[in-house]
Amino acid sequence: MFPSDEIVKGSISGYVFEQFEIACYTSLLAAAEKAGDTASIPAIEAILEEEREMADWLIKHIPQTTEQFLLRSDADGVEAKK
Numbered sequence: 001m002f003p004s005d006e007i008v009k010g011s012i013s014g015y016v017f018e019q020f021e022i023a024c025y026t027s028l029l030a031a032a033e034k035a036g037d038t039a040s041i042p043a044i045e046a047i048l049e050e051e052r053e054m055a056d057w058l059i060k061h062i063p064q065t066t067e068q069f070l071l072r073s074d075a076d077g078v079e080a081k082k
Contacts (some may be wrong), residue, residue: 004073011058011065020057025051 025048032040 004071008062008066008069011062015058015062017053018051018058022048022055027043 025044025061029041029044031037032044
């Protein structure tokens with residue numbers, strides 16, 4: 001991509017960060033299960049599901065975000081990065 005494509009890079013970075021969070025909560029869930037921490041498991045599972053939903057939303061919207069960026073970057077007088 002181009003240096004001025006912050007919005008596209010931001011979308012991609014958001015998705016990458018969601019995947020990192022999914023990995024962290026997956027690890028935390030395994031640790032809680034191994035330690036027998038049954039009190040924490042429901043909260044961890046709920047947060048993990050939220051992270052998965054956000055990652056799904058982001059990946060579904062990256063193509064549209066990219067298309068809009070390209071349309072705006074081609075338009076005269078419109079800054080695509082904002």
